[in-house]
Amino acid sequence: MNDFRSLKPISVYSTKQAVDDGFLIQVDQKISQEAAIRHPVYLTRAVWHKYVEVPKGMEGHQDQEGRLWDVLFMFALFARKESSSHLLFELLVQLPDIGNWEPNEKVAERSNRLLREVTLKALITARDFDDPSPAIFIMIPFED
Template sequence: MAGNNGKSDDRAHRAAIDDEITMEVIHTYTRKEAIEDGVLIDVSKMARELGVRIPVAVTSSVWERYVKLTPAAIRAAGSEDGRLWDILWMFRCFALRAMEASEIRFQLRVITESIRPSLVELKAICGPGDDGEPVITIMLPDED
């Protein structure tokens, strides 16, 4: 072992520790529970109207910032359905250009605090649902 600075011993020790560590999953938070709790909002019905066949949800942060009406959006005669439609439409446009990607970022203009629309970025991730089926979640760029 001389001359290898103990690297073989370190690897053997780590392997032995890795073999000994077993953990039991105590609880998993399902997508269904997240929807029931309001952490995610199921928007699959409207997404299907746009031709998106995979279940889609948005995070409560996306809903609060960009779907829920702000005073400026009310002044601009906006509606929650219209704002959600815009998000889903832009998601669909970007997703059609990145069919094989599991994560995409997309932009759209949304009326937030000012009557003048702001350019915002959102992230969509396609991953496994509660039963392994594909599902899409639209979120803020810093969410996961």
């Protein structure tokens, strides 16, 4: 019988490496604490690019800080009602209607195709393979 405790991983891609490579964006802890989130928060590049960065043409109407706040606030609101380490939550996001709809998005109001109801997934797990302290990872539902 194999003793799996003695096996060494073939390769490990750490959270730190993912941040360094730009696949994860760590939210400034001061901002996440303002949203009443105690643990470090990481967003995938896909979430950051699509839902936090201000889309071209909407620069005068929105800012990146406000869009980030929306993601964090809605996560915190849904997380208060959940005891699982896995959470799906919704938020409303304004995006230009240029045919770039994702499976996790739907029209929020029939009269306004710029407003999308977006579903995101959050996982609370170990911060890194060598750091068991909790961290929150927010991603598009089909990302892992």
